[in-house]
Amino acid sequence: MRINWESFAGTMREQGIRRIVAVFLIIMLSLVILSAVPSLVLVFREELLAEPRWVMDSHKIPIVLDLVLWILIAIELMDSIRIYIARHILHLETVISLAMIALARKVITLKLSDYEPVTVLGVAALVVAIAFAYYFVRRSHKEHGMQGIHGFDDEDGE
Numbered sequence: 001m002r003i004n005w006e007s008f009a010g011t012m013r014e015q016g017i018r019r020i021v022a023v024f025l026i027i028m029l030s031l032v033i034l035s036a037v038p039s040l041v042l043v044f045r046e047e048l049l050a051e052p053r054w055v056m057d058s059h060k061i062p063i064v065l066d067l068v069l070w071i072l073i074a075i076e077l078m079d080s081i082r083i084y085i086a087r088h089i090l091h092l093e094t095v096i097s098l099a100m101i102a103l104a105r106k107v108i109t110l111k112l113s114d115y116e117p118v119t120v121l122g123v124a125a126l127v128v129a130i131a132f133a134y135y136f137v138r139r140s141h142k143e144h145g146m147q148g149i150h151g152f153d154d155e156d157g158e
Contacts, residue, residue, distance in 0.1 A: 022085045029078045033071055040067045062109045069105035073098060093141070096134045103127055 043064055047056045056064070080094050103126055112120060140146075 019085060022081050026078055026081050029074045029081075033074045033078075036067060036071050036074070040064065040071065043067065066105060066109050069101060069108070073101050073105070076101065093134070093137050096130060096137060099130050100134060103130060 043060065047060050047064075048054055050057075076094065076098050080090065080098070083094070084090050103123070107123065107127065110120075110123065
């Protein structure tokens with residue numbers, strides 16, 4: 001058997017470049033998270049210390065949830081990149097979960113009065129489509145004896 005060293009070297013370069021880009025993305029996402037957390041703390045502090053104390057204005061709740069979900073999306077992306085670096089695979093279930101979180105963020109912060117009914121129906125259709133996709137991926141994993149993204153075969157972690 002003859003080894004094509006040029007092809008092997010090209011593959012090694014590609015893997016090295018992918019690893020460098022992935023590490024760079026993790027660093028950038030870390031900076032995003034580190035800058036978003038103080039923003040979240042400031043919003044909480046301003047709202048909870050304002051009169052009346054310990055009561056949050058209902059208009060600020062979507063802002064807080066938006067920040068929390070942005071942070072959660074960034075953390076999940078970092079985890080996906082970390083798994084990709086370690087195993088060279090990207091879990092479809094993780095991608096769909098991220099899409100669900102991003103869509104939930106949009107739905108929570110959506111002001112229905114700002115959009116046409118067709119746009120709202122489009123968002124609803126996306127929610128249903130992503131929910132079905134997640135269901136079918138989970139069902140496929142169970143049928144083939146595969147573990148989910150967190151290593152559990154079922155929701156209870158058993």
